[in-house]
Amino acid sequence: GAVVSQHPSWVICKSGTSVKIECRSLDFQATTMFWYRQFPKQSLMLMATSNEGSKATYEQGVEKDKFLINHASLTLSTLTVTSAHPEDSSFYICSARWALYNEQFFGPGTRLTVL
Amino acid sequence: DAKTTQPTSMDCAEGRAANLPCNHSTISGNEYVYWYRQIHSQGPQYIIHGLKNNETNEMASLIITEDRKSSTLILPHATLRDTAVYYCIVRDGNNFNKFYFGSGTKLNVKP
Numbered sequence: 001g002a003v004v005s006q007h008p009s010w011v012i013c014k015s016g017t018s019v020k021i022e023c024r025s026l027d028f029q030a031t032t033m034f035w036y037r038q039f040p041k042q043s044l045m046l047m048a049t050s051n052e053g054s055k056a057t058y059e060q061g062v063e064k065d066k067f068l069i070n071h072a073s074l075t076l077s078t079l080t081v082t083s084a085h086p087e088d089s090s091f092y093i094c095s096a097r098w099a100l101y102n103e104q105f106f107g108p109g110t111r112l113t114v115l
Numbered sequence: 116d117a118k119t120t121q122p123t124s125m126d127c128a129e130g131r132a133a134n135l136p137c138n139h140s141t142i143s144g145n146e147y148v149y150w151y152r153q154i155h156s157q158g159p160q161y162i163i164h165g166l167k168n169n170e171t172n173e174m175a176s177l178i179i180t181e182d183r184k185s186s187t188l189i190l191p192h193a194t195l196r197d198t199a200v201y202y203c204i205v206r207d208g209n210n211f212n213k214f215y216f217g218s219g220t221k222l223n224v225k226p
Contacts, residue, residue, distance in 0.1 A: 044216040093158050106158035
């Protein structure tokens with residue numbers, strides 16, 4: 001149990017386009033989901049906390065208009081990178097908190113490359 | 116911000132125990148210590164967590180000092196597949212249980 005999926009696993013897009021990444025908890029309900037970004041050879045950086053049915057909370061320095069987060073259901077959160085630029089190229093990872101066990105389970109990540 | 120410090124890298128011989136240290140000197144009374152690992156280009160994998168007592172599961176053991184200012188993750192019989200970056204994280208219990216990752220320890224298991 002406690003599987004988190006992400007789609008797509010990798011995406012290449014042109015500069016200026018928007019990209020949507022989905023994060024799903026497959027076998028549990030997640031009241032809270034988290035989005036991270038990881039640059040090569042660096043650690044994970046928390047971007048935002050997403051609670052079902054409410055607005056996401058962004059970490060300092062993360063542009064909320066740039067990274068749109070929607071958490072419409074207890075099993076799905078989406079991250080949209082708007083007007084992507086090459087510097088947005090990164091590994092984006094989501095996690096979901098299973099309230100029953102108060103644990104975070106991570107997705108496999110999405111590799112975004114902006115040309 | 117991350118509340119933990121870990122060595123950048125460690126080597127371990129295959130079949131031997133790997134002991135990964137972590138300092139969390141500013142930990143608060145209600146904050147848990149979590150360990151995750153990340154194999155290249157994958158999402159982090161949960162290993163173990165604890166509050167103040169030592170913990171053991173099928174993957175590892177977690178030893179937390181009595182003052183809770185440091186801990187050690189023990190992989191009893193390291194294999195080549197245990198080569199990964201290991202993250203020690205103090206969970207922020209007052210703020211949606213957020214995780215702030217530190218730089219982690221790259222464990223190299225060698226034959």
